[in-house]
Amino acid sequence: MRSPARPPGHRAPCGALTRKKQPCRALSEPGRQRCRFHGGQSTGPKTPEGRARIAEAQRRRWAAWRATKKAQEDG
Numbered sequence: 071m072r073s074p075a076r077p078p079g080h081r082a083p084c085g086a087l088t089r090k091k092q093p094c095r096a097l098s099e100p101g102r103q104r105c106r107f108h109g110g111q112s113t114g115p116k117t118p119e120g121r122a123r124i125a126e127a128q129r130r131r132w133a134a135w136r137a138t139k140k141a142q143e144d145g
């Protein structure tokens with residue numbers, strides 16, 4: 071584990087250094103170490119299972135979008 075155990079939903083001060091070289095005073099996102107400004111974004115699924123899952127989810131989203139678009143064109 072990269073971080074010490076914390077209760078779920080715990081919001082600690084972020085503490086990342088700002089451009090003023092001051093510790094960030096925002097609270098971290100629940101269950102995370104840094105605030106929403108400093109946490110960075112996910113770089114996406116890493117495992118084959120995760121990649122397959124997101125691919126399937128996107129297929130469903132596109133299928134739903136195409137269905138609504140076609141309904142509008144037909145209407």
Ligand SMILES: [Zn+2]
Nearest residue numbers: 084094105108
């Ligand atoms: Zn921060």
